[in-house]
Amino acid sequence: MRRRPVPERRAEGAETVVTPRGVGLAAGGGSLLLVGIGFASAPLVLIGATVVAAVGVAAVWIVAQVLATRARVDTVTRAVAPATLSAGTPGDVVVRVAARGALARGLRLREQAAAELTGGAGTRAAISRRPGAVELRYRLSPTRRGRWLLGPALARTADPFGLAWSDRAVGGSLEVAVWPVVVDLAASAGELMGTADRAHAGARTPAADDASLRDYRDGDDLRRVHWASSARRGTLLVRSEEQQGRTAATILLGLPPVQTGLEWAITAAASVALSVVEAGHPVRLVAGAQETSIHDTHGRAAESARATLLDSTVDLAPTDSTAEADRLIAAGAGRLDPGHRDVVVAIIEPSGPVALRALAPLGESGRAWALVRAPQAARARAERTVESLRASGWRAVATLEPEPLEEAWARLLSEEEL
Numbered sequence: 001m002r003r004r005p006v007p008e009r010r011a012e013g014a015e016t017v018v019t020p021r022g023v024g025l026a027a028g029g030g031s032l033l034l035v036g037i038g039f040a041s042a043p044l045v046l047i048g049a050t051v052v053a054a055v056g057v058a059a060v061w062i063v064a065q066v067l068a069t070r071a072r073v074d075t076v077t078r079a080v081a082p083a084t085l086s087a088g089t090p091g092d093v094v095v096r097v098a099a100r101g102a103l104a105r106g107l108r109l110r111e112q113a114a115a116e117l118t119g120g121a122g123t124r125a126a127i128s129r130r131p132g133a134v135e136l137r138y139r140l141s142p143t144r145r146g147r148w149l150l151g152p153a154l155a156r157t158a159d160p161f162g163l164a165w166s167d168r169a170v171g172g173s174l175e176v177a178v179w180p181v182v183v184d185l186a187a188s189a190g191e192l193m194g195t196a197d198r199a200h201a202g203a204r205t206p207a208a209d210d211a212s213l214r215d216y217r218d219g220d221d222l223r224r225v226h227w228a229s230s231a232r233r234g235t236l237l238v239r240s241e242e243q244q245g246r247t248a249a250t251i252l253l254g255l256p257p258v259q260t261g262l263e264w265a266i267t268a269a270a271s272v273a274l275s276v277v278e279a280g281h282p283v284r285l286v287a288g289a290q291e292t293s294i295h296d297t298h299g300r301a302a303e304s305a306r307a308t309l310l311d312s313t314v315d316l317a318p319t320d321s322t323a324e325a326d327r328l329i330a331a332g333a334g335r336l337d338p339g340h341r342d343v344v345v346a347i348i349e350p351s352g353p354v355a356l357r358a359l360a361p362l363g364e365s366g367r368a369w370a371l372v373r374a375p376q377a378a379r380a381r382a383e384r385t386v387e388s389l390r391a392s393g394w395r396a397v398a399t400l401e402p403e404p405l406e407e408a409w410a411r412l413l414s415e416e417e418l
Contacts, residue, residue, distance in 0.1 A: 015167060016062065022163030026055045058159035062166050065157035069107070069168065074098040076153060076171025084307070085117070085142045086179045095125075095136040095153055097170060107134050108156040109170070114148035117141075117176065145180040145266065147314060149173045179310040180266045183405045185275040247343060248282040249273075252332045254348035254355075255288055255319045261349055262318045264373055268405050269347045270313055277305045284342070285309055286335055287316055288328030326351055330358035346370040346394075350381035356388050363393030369412055370396035 018026070029051025036044025075098045085091045095111055111123045117140045125136035136153070151173040158165040216225065216236035224238040253269040256262050269285060276283040277297045283305075285292045292312040294305040319325040329348060333355075336344065344362050348355070350372060362368045370389050374382035382398035389396040395415035399408035 016164060017166070018164045019162060021161075022055060022058065025051050025163060029055065054161060055163055058161055058163040061159040062157055062164055066166055066168050069155045069157065069170065072100045073107075073155070073170055074100060076151075078150060078174045080140075080150070080174070080176055084177045084179060084311070085140065086310075087142050087145050087181045089142070091140045091142065093136075093138055093140060093150065095151075097134045097136075097153065098132060099134065100132065105129060109134055109136060109153050110156070111136055111138065111151065111153050113140065113150050116144040116146065116148045116178070117150065119143050142178045145178050145263065145314060147175050147177050150176050177311070177314050180263065180270050180313055182267060182274055182310075183271040185271050185406070185409055186278040246281050247341065248284065249276045249343040249345060250284045250286060250336060251276075252329065252344065252346040252348070252359075253285065253287040253316075254325055254329050254346070254351070255316060256325050256349045257319045257321055259318055261373065261375075262316070264405075265347045265349070266313050266316060268371060268373070268409075270310060271405065272345050272347070272409075273309050274306055277302055277309070283309070285312060286332040287312075288319075288332055290316075291335065322349075322352065323354075325349070326355040329355040333358040333362060336362055341365070342367065344368040348372055348385070350374050350378055350385045356385070356392075359389065359394070360392035363389065366393060368394045369415070370394050371408055371412055372396060372398045373400075373408075374398060375401050 029048050031048070032044050033048030033052060036042070036046075036048050075096075077096050079094045079096075081092045081094075093111070093113075095109075097107065097109060099107060109125075109127065111125055113123050119141040120143075121141075123138045125138040128135045128137075142148075152169040152171050154167040155170045156165055156167050216238050226237050229237045249272075251269050251273045254265055256265060269287070273283050273285050273294075277294060280297050280302075282297065283294045290312065292309060294308060297305055319328060329346075329351060336342065344365075344367060346359065346368070348370060351359075359368075359370075368389075370386075372382045372385050372389075379398070379400055382400065386396045386398050395412065397408065397412045397415060399405075399411075
């Protein structure tokens with residue numbers, strides 16, 4: 001699986017610009033100088049030379065200021081909270097620039113950030129100064145999953161006459177990861193996995209060495225309720241079964257060639273995977289050749305599992321073609337044996353024979369569900385894919401833009417009763 005490259009960006013303001021006033025004075029001064037020389041007029045030559053000299057002084061001033069800034073700025077550090085951002089959720093950035101001497105008092109700074117981190121708007125930072133340092137604080141509004149650049153900061157210098165200004169990069173850039181948007185499906189996934197657990201556990205009674213207690217979730221086996229603790233707490237508590245005894249889920253993520261379809265699929269797959277973790281079950285996320293497995297979902301491990309799953313989606317990129325997407329789906333399906341005991345959830349687009357042939361054996365277990373996402377124009381192809389999967393034992397539904405994921409997921413789970 002290739003990693004999506006981080007877009008390279010030239011520091012947008014790393015340049016020197018002559019203002020209209022500077023252009024006018026330089027042109028006017030040069031013209032007066034030439035006219036004065038032509039007419040042998042000492043006053044005109046003096047005036048023209050003075051104006052041209054002022055422009056030269058401005059240029060020397062700016063060069064000196066740029067060199068002083070480079071020499072006296074010691075370090076530039078950035079702190080992003082949270083360390084990994086989520087699309088649609090704001091984050092905060094603090095930039096600290098350490099400078100020697102009196103430079104910090106007059107240093108004019110602004111911060112650059114990728115449009116995907118700011119929602120297309122520029123950064124508006126609150127600036128505070130103290131001896132030896134300048135601090136910028138601003139808010140990010142990330143809109144897209146991926147890795148994006150913060151910085152470098154730009155230091156602006158201008159001459160006293162307002163004839164020109166220069167922006168120069170201060171410090172380096174910071175790569176920031178952004179997780180995809182996720183939807184809370186925990187309640188319905190708990191019901192799905194609870195049903196699978198009961199089928200897997202049969203009539204077993206709770207073991208005496210259960211690891212811990214947790215809150216009851218929809219779909220949990222009532223035979224695992226710890227009544228004494230529930231009475232003390234005033235809420236239902238169930239025994240957390242040993243991890244190896246819990247049904248696992250495998251999420252097969254198709255990687256379509258269109259970016260919008262990919263983002264929807266990643267949101268759906270991540271949401272389902274996280275809901276399975278929330279329900280306390282092992283989960284495996286398979287996206288072509290990439291596989292991420294989570295075995296421990298108890299207690300503090302659940303938070304680490306969440307981060308691991310979301311991290312695995314950051315660099316996923318669209319495939320080159322529909323044929324390549326089908327090949328990767330087939331490769332992912334090949335990682336599961338037909339006699340598997342996992343619950344399988346496939347997030348795919350309308351697929352061809354290569355993918356459908358590989359998916360068909362997985363439906364024989366009766367534990368396979370599929371969301372087939374498509375734009376309105378591809379409705380017929382989506383329905384054909386659904387019919388083919390259902391014929392192989394899958395429970396499948398087509399979801400067409402712009403149906404919300406929650407509604408499509410609810411329809412898919414209702415297929416269990418068909």
